Amino acid sequence: MTETRNPLDPVTLCKISNMTLRARYIVEGVLSGLHKSPHKGSSIEFLEHKEYSPGDEIKHIDWKVLARSDKYYLKQFETETNLKCYILLDTSGSMGYCSTGVSKLDYAATLAASLTYLMLNQSDAVGLATFSNEILNYVPPRTKPSHLNILVDVLKNVKAEGKSDLGNVMNIIAEKVKMRSLLIIISDFFDDVMKVVRALTHLRFHKNEIILFHLLDPYELEFPFDNPTLFVSTEDERRILSEPKAIREQYISGINHFIELLRQKCLENQIDHWLINTSSPLDHAILKYLTLRERILCYRSSAPSF
Numbered sequence: 037m038t039e040t041r042n043p044l045d046p047v048t049l050c051k052i053s054n055m056t057l058r059a060r061y062i063v064e065g066v067l068s069g070l071h072k073s074p075h076k077g078s079s080i081e082f083l084e085h086k087e088y089s090p091g092d093e094i095k096h097i098d099w100k101v102l103a104r105s106d107k108y109y110l111k112q113f114e115t116e117t118n119l120k121c122y123i124l125l126d127t128s129g130s131m132g133y134c135s136t137g138v139s140k141l142d143y144a145a146t147l148a149a150s151l152t153y154l155m156l157n158q159s160d161a162v163g164l165a166t167f168s169n170e171i172l173n174y175v176p177p178r179t180k181p182s183h184l185n186i187l188v189d190v191l192k193n194v195k196a197e198g199k200s201d202l203g204n205v206m207n208i209i210a211e212k213v214k215m216r217s218l219l220i221i222i223s224d225f226f227d228d229v230m231k232v233v234r235a236l237t238h239l240r241f242h243k244n245e246i247i248l249f250h251l252l253d254p255y256e257l258e259f260p261f262d263n264p265t266l267f268v269s270t271e272d273e274r275r276i277l278s279e280p281k282a283i284r285e286q287y288i289s290g291i292n293h294f295i296e297l298l299r300q301k302c303l304e305n306q307i308d309h310w311l312i313n314t315s316s317p318l319d320h321a322i323l324k325y326l327t328l329r330e331r332i333l334c335y336r337s338s339a340p341s342f
Contacts (some may be wrong), residue, residue, distance in 0.1 A: 043319060046138040049146060053270070053321070055192045056184065059149040062318055063157070081239050112137040118333060119160040120177050123148050124209060125194065126223030128168040129270035132196025133224075136315050137257035143314040144222045144251055145191045147321050151220065152187050154322065156180075158329075164190055165212075167205040168198030199271045202227045206235030213244060218332065222249045222258075225298060233301040240305050247325070247331055250298065251290075254315045259287050 052058040125148050131141040146163065155162040156179065162189050163177035171265035202223065209253050213219070219239060224246070225232060234244055253259075268275050295311060302309035310324050 039052060040153055046146070046314060047136065047142050048140055049318065051258065052139050053242075055146065055149050056153070056188050058146055059153040059188070062146075062150045063154045080089035080187065093223070103235070106316070109258045118158060119329065120215060121155055121160055121218040121220060121262055121265045122177065122209065122213065123151060123162065123164050124193070124205070124219060124221045124223075125164065125166045126168070126200060126225075127172060127194045127196055128198050128222075128226075129235065130224055130226045131251075132270055133161075133253050133256065135253050138198065138314060140224055140251045140253055140314055141196045143312075143318070144249075145194055147249065148222060149188055149191050150318060150322060151325060152184055152191075160293055160329075162187070164342055165205075166190065166194055169201035169204060171205060171208055177217075196270070199328060200227050203231035203235045206232070206239060210235075210239055210242070213239070216243045217244075217246045218247070218329075220247050220249065222251060224251055226251075229294065229297050232298070233305065236302075237305050240307060245328070247328055248298075248302060248310065249321060250295070250311045251307060251314055252295075252311065254313055256291065257313060259284050260292075 049058055049062070053059065125144055127141060131144065132139050134142075136141070152162050152164070159179055161177035161179045162183070164173070164175045165171055166173045175187055175190060200223075202221075204226065206221075209219070239246060259280065261284075264277065266275060266277050289316055299309045299311070301307075308328055310321070312321055
């Protein structure tokens with residue numbers, strides 16, 4: 037009997053070499069029934085300009101820019117773009133681990149591309165930062181549809197290398213985020229949990245919404261090794277020859293404690309933490325994002341203004 041794969045199975049999807057097409061397939065093929073957000077507004081918090089197109093409201097034309105450039109540009113405001121989002125993608129060495137045919141980084145990059153495609157089609161402003169122990173690539177948030185090409189060019193060239201230092205990276209990001217935003221962090225979070233939480237709490241203090249997509253390979257969750265195995269670190273020179281059966285119970289206890297500690301600290305600080313097994317279909321993560329997005333927009337629209 038031939039096994040039928042879910043069309044959104046990560047291994048199947050990664051056979052689509054063009055990442056833009058891969059993202060479009062995920063978003064449009066599965067979520068086509070979801071409509072664009074109707075939320076619009078007239079916030080006085082100016083965000084950026086966009087070129088005037090026939091049919092746009094002339095009340096938002098920036099007359100000062102017209103006088104200087106003889107071109108028509110519209111002012112866009114925070115609520116008109118609905119959300120301003122930064123996707124932060126971990127590309128450290130541990131993200132290269134792969135037991136199923138798709139590495140954590142392949143899965144993460146595809147997820148980031150899909151979220152980018154979705155957000156730009158919903159008029160959200162989206163930016164991207166890739167990092168290990170420092171920021172490797174940084175692209176500021178924009179709303180233009182053509183912005184997708186810029187972000188995908190970064191995503192399709194990422195490599196898993198270097199050590200992770202999420203605490204340091206989050207502190208750098210805090211200096212770049214000048215306006216209340218949504219931060220999506222895609223990582224395995226193999227770092228000092230308390231150091232990471234302190235940095236995330238700093239970002240929450242400035243009223244940013246934060247979602248963690250916590251990606252782990254199924255072998256990292258289940259530790260299904262039987263024979264003597266040489267474990268090689270992907271971020272330093274450590275190599276350990278071990279008998280898996282002798283350490284399985286201790287390993288499973290340790291990984292579960294790590295996950296639960298991060299989950300609990302996120303809960304205490306109103307940070308969304310979603311654990312994702314990289315063998316699971318990618319639409320699960322997209323739906324989780326959409327749930328959070330609607331919650332944020334509903335909160336903002338109902339919050340009293342002063």
